[in-house]
Amino acid sequence: MKILHRATLAALAAAALLASSCNNSYGVFYSIQQETEQSGSEYFKKATTTGVYKLGSGASTAYFASGTKLYTRGLADSDWSVESIGGTRDYRLLAATGNGTYLLASIYASGACKLLQREAATAWTEIDISAIPAGSWIDGLYFAGGAFFAQAHDNYENEDDETDDTYSLFYLSGTSLLACDANLQGLNYERSFSGVAYDTSTLTFWYATRKGLFSSGNPDTLATALASGTGPGGLTATSIAYFDSALFVGVYDYDEDDPYLYRLSGGSWVNVTDSDFEGPPTALCYITAPAKMLVGEALVSSSTGGGYYEGSSYSSLKSGEQDDKSYVARSESIYSTTIGDRAVNAFFWDDDNDTLFISMSPGASSASYYGLYSTVYDGSTWSGWEAE
Secondary structure (H helix, E strand, O other): OOOOOOOOHHHHHHHHHHHOOOOOOOOHHHHHHHHOOOOOOOOOEOOOOOEEEEEOOHHHOEEEEEOOOEEEEEOOOOOOEEOOEOOEOOOEEEEEEEOEOEEEEEEEEOOEEEEEEEEOOOOOEEOEOOOOOOOOEEEEEEEEOOEEEEEEEEOOOOOOOHHHOEEEEEEEEOOEEEEOOHHHOOEOOOOOEEEEEEEOOOOEEEEEEOOEEEEEOOOOOOOEEOOOOOOOOOOEEEEEEEEOOEEEEEEEEOOOOEEEEEEEEOOEEEEOOOOOOOOOEEEEEEEOOOOEEEEEEOEEEOOEEOOEEEEOOHHHOEEOOOOOOOOOOOOHHHHHHHOOOOEEEEEEEEOOOOEEEEEEEOOOOOOOOEOEEEEEEOOOOEOOOEEO
């Protein structure tokens, strides 16, 4: 729910007249937003969200947010609602992803895991998942290089013992899942997948796992592991994305408690880690206009990690907690009362509507924090984070 941009034009005009008589370098929105306690949807209060996706365009745009359920709202709407998937709202959401045209969701309902997809103006249709190991749950969905991928997690229900869990990667072909290369099947419990990216300069798929990277030319061709000691090879990859003509991989060395950010361009891996990084880099995002890169962190402890860094490129990253209206939060006050030192799970930039979303894990004790915020860019400044 928005609390700022739903004001009437008359009220805004009156506020602007008042603001013109005082020294207000950030404008009336800045002042109001610092002084007003934010109030968002009850679905997201103290609740984790893992991503935002959209379907449609123009006035028919619909947003979707993944949490324990899949939630949705229209472009001009304030209120979110639970999305009905396969004719039911009685489900547990396992994973979701989208590419603007198609949306995929994995759910657990009626004692079984199901994978469904839909387009903007169509109903959900079920995908054939008979190729995955019997009893597996699909708890990871990714889109890269024009292809959808699904992580099948075997022995998922045995929560007391993760050592017998295995992970396999599949890709969507038509209305069925097919297995990726054999090297991406049956990986042990230390090698769950954390993302997929596509390098358009080399036409290569990259698969990030908790124990290094694999790459292949196509989803079903030979996947080769990146050698340990070569860039992020052998390290725990916590995020992966291709943008600004380079592949970026966030990793974390749990033995040394050190986060890293690697960049692959022109065939060479370069460590571009910012010295201020503290937690695992779990979210990577790039906006072309205005040029801005964002790196979100997970928590290492209650006082270490969390929040995000931003800059015009990887070489100019600074904490988002800046009193500067060119920064997404606009001010230290807005940043600390919305994002703060909380785990960031994902960013989503809607280029058509100049809107940036941030999905977070606010923590059960964070009474005034939400798991989903958004901000709008008007061509020169950002509106500042607002609870959804």
